[in-house]
Amino acid sequence: MIKHEKPKSFYDTFERKGAGQQVSHYCPGCGHGTVHKLIAEALVDFDVADRTVFMSPVGCSVFAYYYFDVGNFQCAHGRAPAVATGVRRTLKDALVISYQGDGDLAGIGTAEIIHAANRGENMTVFFINNAIYGMTGGQMAPTTLVGQKTTTTPTGRSEQNDGGPLGMAEVMQAIKAPVYIERVSLGTPQGVLKTRRAVRKGLQYQIEKRGFSFIEILSPCPINWKMDPQTSRKWLTDKLEPVFPVQSFRDEGTGEAPPAFREKRMLKGKDLLKLLQGDTAITEVTESTLEETQYVKIAGFGGQGILSAGMFLAKGGIAEGLHATWLPSYGPEMRGGKAYASVILSKQLIGSPVVDLPNVLIAMNLPSLIAFEDDVQEGGIILVNSSIIDRKVSRSDLRAVHIPASDIAKEGGLIAASNMVMITAYLAVTGTLKVDTIKKLLPQSVRRKEHVDKNLKIVDASIAYLKQQGVI
Amino acid sequence: MGKRLMKGNEAVVHGALMGGATHFFGYPITPASEIAHGAAQYFPVSGRCFLQAESEVAAVNMLYGAAGSGARVMTASSGPGFALMSEGLSYLAGARLPSVLVDVQRAGPGLGNIWPEQSDYNMVVKGGGHGNYKNIVLAPYSAQEMCDFTRRAFSLADTYRMTVCILSDAYIGQMMEPVELSGDMAEGKRKDWAVYGDVKSRSNLITSIYMDPQLLEKHNHQLQSLYAQVEEECVAYEPYQLDDADVVFAAYGITARICMSAVDKLRNQGVRAGLLRPQTLFPFPKEPIARAADRGAVIIAVELSNGMMADDVELAAKGQSRVLRYGWLGGVIPTVDEIVERTVRDLERGGVQ
Numbered sequence: 001m002i003k004h005e006k007p008k009s010f011y012d013t014f015e016r017k018g019a020g021q022q023v024s025h026y027c028p029g030c031g032h033g034t035v036h037k038l039i040a041e042a043l044v045d046f047d048v049a050d051r052t053v054f055m056s057p058v059g060c061s062v063f064a065y066y067y068f069d070v071g072n073f074q075c076a077h078g079r080a081p082a083v084a085t086g087v088r089r090t091l092k093d094a095l096v097i098s099y100q101g102d103g104d105l106a107g108i109g110t111a112e113i114i115h116a117a118n119r120g121e122n123m124t125v126f127f128i129n130n131a132i133y134g135m136t137g138g139q140m141a142p143t144t145l146v147g148q149k150t151t152t153t154p155t156g157r158s159e160q161n162d163g164g165p166l167g168m169a170e171v172m173q174a175i176k177a178p179v180y181i182e183r184v185s186l187g188t189p190q191g192v193l194k195t196r197r198a199v200r201k202g203l204q205y206q207i208e209k210r211g212f213s214f215i216e217i218l219s220p221c222p223i224n225w226k227m228d229p230q231t232s233r234k235w236l237t238d239k240l241e242p243v244f245p246v247q248s249f250r251d252e253g254t255g256e257a258p259p260a261f262r263e264k265r266m267l268k269g270k271d272l273l274k275l276l277q278g279d280t281a282i283t284e285v286t287e288s289t290l291e292e293t294q295y296v297k298i299a300g301f302g303g304q305g306i307l308s309a310g311m312f313l314a315k316g317g318i319a320e321g322l323h324a325t326w327l328p329s330y331g332p333e334m335r336g337g338k339a340y341a342s343v344i345l346s347k348q349l350i351g352s353p354v355v356d357l358p359n360v361l362i363a364m365n366l367p368s369l370i371a372f373e374d375d376v377q378e379g380g381i382i383l384v385n386s387s388i389i390d391r392k393v394s395r396s397d398l399r400a401v402h403i404p405a406s407d408i409a410k411e412g413g414l415i416a417a418s419n420m421v422m423i424t425a426y427l428a429v430t431g432t433l434k435v436d437t438i439k440k441l442l443p444q445s446v447r448r449k450e451h452v453d454k455n456l457k458i459v460d461a462s463i464a465y466l467k468q469q470g471v472i
Numbered sequence: 473m474g475k476r477l478m479k480g481n482e483a484v485v486h487g488a489l490m491g492g493a494t495h496f497f498g499y500p501i502t503p504a505s506e507i508a509h510g511a512a513q514y515f516p517v518s519g520r521c522f523l524q525a526e527s528e529v530a531a532v533n534m535l536y537g538a539a540g541s542g543a544r545v546m547t548a549s550s551g552p553g554f555a556l557m558s559e560g561l562s563y564l565a566g567a568r569l570p571s572v573l574v575d576v577q578r579a580g581p582g583l584g585n586i587w588p589e590q591s592d593y594n595m596v597v598k599g600g601g602h603g604n605y606k607n608i609v610l611a612p613y614s615a616q617e618m619c620d621f622t623r624r625a626f627s628l629a630d631t632y633r634m635t636v637c638i639l640s641d642a643y644i645g646q647m648m649e650p651v652e653l654s655g656d657m658a659e660g661k662r663k664d665w666a667v668y669g670d671v672k673s674r675s676n677l678i679t680s681i682y683m684d685p686q687l688l689e690k691h692n693h694q695l696q697s698l699y700a701q702v703e704e705e706c707v708a709y710e711p712y713q714l715d716d717a718d719v720v721f722a723a724y725g726i727t728a729r730i731c732m733s734a735v736d737k738l739r740n741q742g743v744r745a746g747l748l749r750p751q752t753l754f755p756f757p758k759e760p761i762a763r764a765a766d767r768g769a770v771i772i773a774v775e776l777s778n779g780m781m782a783d784d785v786e787l788a789a790k791g792q793s794r795v796l797r798y799g800w801l802g803g804v805i806p807t808v809d810e811i812v813e814r815t816v817r818d819l820e821r822g823g824v825q
Contacts, residue, residue: 016677018684051669053541065677071667073540074679076563079533082525086537086545087667089495089521094541094669112533115526266494266519269657275518276486276653281474311648315477318650326477326648351733353647353726356807 007040009049010067017066025063029229030134031186031219032061035126038192038199039097040068046203052095053087055080057109059101060134078109081116084123095206096123103133106142106168113168120177120211124202127168127214130221131240138224142166145243150224165243169216173249179211181249185218187237191246205253209260218244280444285437288320290347294432295355297372298422299340300364300385309362309419310341313426315441316433317345325353338367345432360430362422364405365389383426385418401429401471408465412458420455424462428472435459475650480618480640481548483651484574485510487622488546492658493572495521495545497534499553502586503642504576507548528553532560532573539569540678542666544626548574550642551592552583555600561635562601565695566680568665570629572622573607574638576645577725579776579803587803588642588726593780596637597753604692606699608636608706609753611724615649621751627658632702633665639753641776643726643805702755709757710749713739717746719815720764722785723774724750726805731774734811743816753781761788765795770822772796772815776805794822 006012013021026032043049052070056062058077065072071094075083080098088096098116105113105127113125132150133139139152143165147156169183180202184195195217202213218240220232227235267275296313300306310326317324327342342355359380363369366389369382373395376382381399384392387406405421427433439459446452466472478486484507488496496511508524515522521538525531531547538545549557554575564571575596579589594600597609608628610621618640625636662668667676682688713735714720721731728749738745748764750757764771771789773782773796782797789795796818800806 050671050674053667053669062681065679069674071669071673072677072679073537073667074567074677074681075536076533076559079529079536079560082530082533083537083540085523085530086495086497086534086539087541087669088537089523089534090538090541090543091667091669111526112530115530264517264519268659272489272518273653273657275514276489277474277476280476282476282650283474311477314648318475318477324477324650327643328646328648349732350729351736352730352808353643353649354730354805354807356809 007037007044009040009043009052009069011069014066017063024067026060027223029220029222029232030060031130031217032128034186034192035128035195035199035217035219036064036067038196039126042200042203043070046207048095048203048207051093052097053091055084055098057100057104059104061099061101061128062135064099078104078107079112080104081109081112081121081125085116085119085121088121088123095203098123098125100125100127101134102127102129102131102141102143103136106166114171114175117172117175117178117212117214122206122209122211124206124213125215126199126202127216128219129168129216129244130219131165132221132224134221134224143244145239167244169214169249172214177212178214178250179252180205180213182251183216183218183244183246183249185236185241185246186220187218187233187241201253208257210253210257216244218246282315282318282441284321285319285440286434288322288347288433290320290322290345290432292359293346293348294344294360295358296343296345296360296362297340297355297358298343298362298364299338299368299372302339304339304364305416305419306339306364307341309423310343312438312441312445313343313345313423315445316438319437319441320433322346323348323350325350327353340368360426362426363389364418364422366391369393381426381430383422385422387418401425403462403465408461409458412454412461414451414454414458417455417458420458421462424459425466428463428466435463475652477648478615478651479506479646479648480612480615481506481576481645482510483615483619484548484622484638485514486651486653487619488572488626489514489518490653490655490657491623491626492544492660493520493546493626494660495538495543496547497523497525497531497538497545498547499525499528499531499549501550501553503578503645504548504550504574506645507574507576528556529559532557532564535571536560536564536567536569539564539571540567540667542660542663542668544570544630544660546572546574548576550576550578551580554592555595558595558601561607562603562605563680564635565605565607566603567678568633569678570633571635572625572629572638573635574622574640577639577641579801585803586642588776588805589801589803590641590725590727590776591778591780591801592639593753593775593777596639605695606754608632608634608702609639610636611639611750611753612644613725613728613749614644615647615651618644619651619653620655623655623658626660628706630660632698634698634702639725641725706752707755707757707759708751709760710751711760712747712749714746714748714760714764716744717764717769718744719746719770719772719819721745721747721772721774722750722761722781723747724753724781727774727776730806730808730811733808734815737808737812738815741816743819745815756784756788758788761785762790762792765789765792768793770794770796770819772798774798774811776800
């Protein structure tokens with residue numbers, strides 16, 4: 001049945017358009033009007049106009065929102081599939097249409113279209129391929145034919161200089177996720193009818209939540225091709241179609257629709273806060289007796305638990321009501337060899353979190369002792385892991401404690417806990433925090449339960465060693 | 473409630489969820505990646521959307537789509553990625569879509585390195601993309617403020633229909649501090665201008681295009697009035713030992729932390745120093761700077777850039793007093809002593825007016 005009325009999903013008058021509110025802005029013989037009408041009819045027939053959200057691109061169809069009486073977005077050049085993704089991930093029941101030209105989709109927007117397709121976003125993409133930039137003034141498009149004259153290929157497109165025409169349906173075919181890929185042509189009335197079927201199929205599959213559909217439509221541009229409308233339809237059939245084969249590339253629209261991505265129930269208010277709070281809250285165990293602000297540098301190599309030792313110390317400080325900061329070495333440096341953490345514990349608000357001149361250095365390996373020994377403030381303390389550092393602290397204007405941390409940890413059955421030996425020694429010698437405080441923190445800070453017990457034993461063994469040596 | 477030890481970057485994610493964020497679109501980059509990690513951990517499990525985009529260009533356009541659909545949306549990046557988002561920022565501003573973007577600054581130009589700089593100031597505070605637009609810019613200086621400012625950013629974004637940027641830096645993002653999760657849990661409300669894919673919103677259009685110059689001029693003027701209103705209503709700063717200060721540091725983020733310590737040291741040496749810490753960079757706290765300048769205090773703009781914020785400080789001081797510029801570049805940050813010594817030297821050289 002042939003309908004001669006304007007589909008109801010078009011506005012009655014195009015009020016967003018300036019002058020001429022009864023006619024479109026498209027040129028005589030342009031294919032956009034045809035495709036617009038096929039889409040608009042389908043939206044009415046499927047009764048989905050109320051929930052349709054339409055992406056207008058940059059190009060001649062930049063003003064598609066003049067015409068479609070649906071929810072409308074105007075998008076940046078090439079970005080319509082990304083905008084459509086944002087819409088798709090927000091409006092679960094919307095019918096999302098991305099409508100793009102060849103400069104927009106096949107040129108500046110290749111990344112966005114490929115990844116929206118690859119995610120299998122449940123949306124329908126209409127790609128109007130007329131082998132030229134229209135709105136911008138007849139420049140070469142990625143789909144321009146070799147030899148075709150445009151304002152930027154005045155002597156014809158050169159394959160050597162400009163590459164050849166890019167087949168986007170073929171590109172889509174290389175991606176696993178799309179459920180429907182077809183190229184159609186407006187070259188003949190039969191072609192228009194096939195286009196009508198493709199438009200409907202692409203929308204139907206989205207309504208059935210099947211996934212991503214891509215319909216490439218070869219379309220005439222008489223003005224920029226510098227032809228009359230009839231000649232341009234013939235040129236479309238004779239010249240474009242051989243380069244861009246008109247065919248169905250994929251149609252997986254039969255059978256059960258794939259199961260939808262199941263989202264969790266949205267947590268709000270108290271439930272959400274509970275999730276955020278988790279079980280990591282630090283309960284204050286005791287009032288701190290700290291007098292002097294502690295500028296602690298813990299240094300060693302990756303794998304010695306440098307960063308976690310620092311965190312543990314900071315948590316201990318918080319548990320005793322102190323201000324605390326922890327600053328890591330990070331990035332490639334962290335993944336290479338040396339690692340260090342800066343921790344400040346103070347009764348006062350902490351200004352700079354950077355520790356340039358520590359009053360506490362915990363050196364877990366020789367390079368760290370060499371690097372930082374001279375920076376330590378006079379009267380400060382250096383703790384040395386004597387299991388692997390075979391020299392003593394050379395300065396005499398500060399306190400030096402040597403403890404075989406790796407050996408004590410190894411004897412306790414957990415070599416990785418050498419950092420805990422060092423922290424224990426630091427706290428036991430200086431009284432910065434109570435050793436009891438860190439014992440109380442261990443169960444919530446160490447993931448594996450058997451490690452908690454080993455750590456606790458290693459803390460005790462460290463204390464015993466220091467007593468035996470007469471250090472405390 | 474209890475305190476938690478967390479990185480500034482993790483605190484952003486907590487603040488975002490408390491502020492009612494439902495969508496995170498992002499692309500990983502050091503030193504901002506923990507924000508994406510945290511969002512990936514918390515958003516899906518609480519029924520929200522986390523999507524790793526193919527690029528920052530795509531991410532900011534996903535924001536555009538989701539914000540236009542009425543959601544509370546966010547992304548996070550660092551300089552090189554934020555630059556890629558400039559295109560989208562301009563469109564967000566043109567279409568007046570509320571959105572929250574976090575920039576954890578690293579050092580540039582180009583790939584630079586991953587250590588802190590504050591050299592994205594002009595890009596973020598002055599706009600970055602094309603057109604006469606501005607973003608509200610919040611400048612946290614602690615993990616707690618990373619949480620609180622992000623939470624607040626979502627309500628500001630909705631109130632003014634603007635992009636709100638959190639301008640942070642590698643140290644504030646990477647540093648761990650105690651954070652208390654306090655305040656109400658906020659939620660976005662239905663917006664009469666957004667597209668919801670339903671009958672009620674069917675006639676709505678999200679766009680930044682105005683073909684008629686007169687209409688675009690009007691739109692631009694409306695934006696400027698909006699920004700003037702924001703300047704009236706949203707300025708925030710924190711004074712530290714400011715009242716009697718003869719020398720006033722102006723600094724934000726990590727630099728403000730260092731200056732706080734410098735103020736204490738200078739006071740111990742008998743120099744009456746103070747700190748004016750902008751918590752909003754747009755709108756910029758011009759008023760307190762003008763007041764300090766009027767009473768003849770020497771003002772020292774301290775930042776990890778070649779004087780980007782100092783330009784705003786000088787404009788605010790209106791030539792009423794000496795303005796000095798201290799800048800560190802390339803990921804190098806000053807020690808407290810460096811600032812103290814340089815200040816003492818400069819004061820001896822020029823004296824206090």
